[in-house]
Amino acid sequence: MTRILLFTGKGGVGKTTVAAATAARAAARGLRVLVTSTDPAHSLSDAFDVPLGDGPTQVAAHLEAQQIDAQARLERHWKEVRDYLVELLAWGGVGELQAEELVLLPGLDELFALIDLHRQVEGGAYDLVVVDCAPTAETLRLLALPDALRWYVDRILAPGRRVARVIRPVTSRVGGIPVPQDEVFGAVERIHGELAAVHSLLQDAGRASVRLVVNPERMVIAEALRTATSLALFGYAIDAVVVNRVLPDTVTDPYLARWQERHAEHLATIRASFEPTPVLPAPLLDDEIVGEAGLLRLGQHVYGDGDETAVLHDAERLSVERTADGYVLRLPLPFAAKDDLDLYRRGDELHVKVGGVKRTVPLPAALRRGDVAGARLVDGALQVRFAVPAPAGAS
Numbered sequence: 001m002t003r004i005l006l007f008t009g010k011g012g013v014g015k016t017t018v019a020a021a022t023a024a025r026a027a028a029r030g031l032r033v034l035v036t037s038t039d040p041a042h043s044l045s046d047a048f049d050v051p052l053g054d055g056p057t058q059v060a061a062h063l064e065a066q067q068i069d070a071q072a073r074l075e076r077h078w079k080e081v082r083d084y085l086v087e088l089l090a091w092g093g094v095g096e097l098q099a100e101e102l103v104l105l106p107g108l109d110e111l112f113a114l115i116d117l118h119r120q121v122e123g124g125a126y127d128l129v130v131v132d133c134a135p136t137a138e139t140l141r142l143l144a145l146p147d148a149l150r151w152y153v154d155r156i157l158a159p160g161r162r163v164a165r166v167i168r169p170v171t172s173r174v175g176g177i178p179v180p181q182d183e184v185f186g187a188v189e190r191i192h193g194e195l196a197a198v199h200s201l202l203q204d205a206g207r208a209s210v211r212l213v214v215n216p217e218r219m220v221i222a223e224a225l226r227t228a229t230s231l232a233l234f235g236y237a238i239d240a241v242v243v244n245r246v247l248p249d250t251v252t253d254p255y256l257a258r259w260q261e262r263h264a265e266h267l268a269t270i271r272a273s274f275e276p277t278p279v280l281p282a283p284l285l286d287d288e289i290v291g292e293a294g295l296l297r298l299g300q301h302v303y304g305d306g307d308e309t310a311v312l313h314d315a316e317r318l319s320v321e322r323t324a325d326g327y328v329l330r331l332p333l334p335f336a337a338k339d340d341l342d343l344y345r346r347g348d349e350l351h352v353k354v355g356g357v358k359r360t361v362p363l364p365a366a367l368r369r370g371d372v373a374g375a376r377l378v379d380g381a382l383q384v385r386f387a388v389p390a391p392a393g394a395s
């Protein structure tokens with residue numbers, strides 16, 4: 001079974017370097033490794049000091065790397081759907097150029113990078129796939145996409161299909177409304193299926209872990225806490241936090257003494273905040289990190305003698321518990337504040353919004369009959385109580 005490790009964090013913290021170091025280390029132990037970058041601003045090639053392309057290129061023994069050309073994949077997979085949406089919007093009075101832009105959901109290109117990832121994982125050629133993600137904001141948008149895509153499918157394409165079945169034999173337009181062709185539905189269904197597969201793959205905490213890379217700096221930490229909340233909201237498990245570029249004790253220049261103190265303080269804050277998630281510090285090395293030797297050196301600092309592919313922490317996930325009068329749904333939301341939280345139920349879905357990030361949680365069957373009886377944030381988890389009427393005849 002292929003293990004998947006995703007590295008994300010604020011811009012410039014060292015995501016690419018730590019991802020490459022992790023991959024290099026696993027490959028040096030003999031595992032078959034692929035490291036792949038979904039960030040359109042690729043720098044994996046700089047980290048390995050080897051030119052890379054859209055397909056896997058061998059960079060060391062057992063180690064392949066690739067920088068996905070997401071735009072090209074987008075064109076390939078999404079073209080039919082996009083063309084239809086553009087036509088539809090143009091019919092609605094939106095200019096064609098503007099329509100072109102509207103139908104490009106932000107982050108959609110990365111989505112196709114993930115679909116590719118799914119194929120590579122299922123292909124069975126690798127023991128470990130390491131993903132160097134784009135900076136946090138883009139990564140989070142990406143994780144919210146399954147919802148957005150479902151919205152498109154349900155509201156725009158699915159009704160169109162019903163109309164199309166009846167009308168298309170006669171005409172490709174209904175009262176002027178363009179009717180989508182079968183290719184459009186085919187493409188949407190294919191993408192939808194692959195998306196569901198990659199989604200469940202990434203949410204499988206036994207296989208996929210997210211490692212958050214941070215620096216010992218106030219603003220970076222603040223963003224990392226928000227990221228942790230959002231990742232938990234979407235059901236992705238963080239198994240470690242890598243604190244990169246900590247000034248080492250061996251530096252004795254008085255000019256940097258204050259920085260050293262600050263780093264120690266921030267490191268302590270990170271440990272206290274993320275506890276019990278493991279925090280792995282890595283020093284600022286004495287030079288830029290380029291090539292396999294440097295990467296292995298960094299990897300040694302991050303993981304010591306530990307196994308970099310292990311699930312380093314079993315993060316809590318969404319759970320449902322039976323109670324005397326119904327159920328409690330528990331959704332871990334570390335660092336979330338009550339004021340940032342918005343919650344409502346619509347039909348069989350629970351809509352949860354935290355700090356501008358929204359997820360629609362389909363309710364497990366047992367809860368659908370119940371009524372929401374209350375909700376609260378306790379110990380970094382949202383608890384929603386469902387009162388379920390006792391079955392008739394029960395006392």
Ligand SMILES: Nc1ncnc2c1ncn2[C@@H]1O[C@H](COP(=O)(O)OP(=O)(O)OP(=O)(O)O)[C@@H](O)[C@H]1O
Pocket residue numbers: 010011012013014015016017018039041043135244245282283284285286287288289290298
């Ligand atoms: N621990 C370290 N010691 C010394 N240099 C480092 C360390 N970590 C990263 N660097 C250097 O910092 C630079 C930026 O690192 P990197 O490209 O990995 O960051 P990133 O988070 O991937 O950036 P981006 O958000 O642009 O993708 C690189 O030149 C890298 O060699």
Ligand SMILES: [Mg+2]
Pocket residue numbers: 015016017039043132
């Ligand atoms: Mg990078």
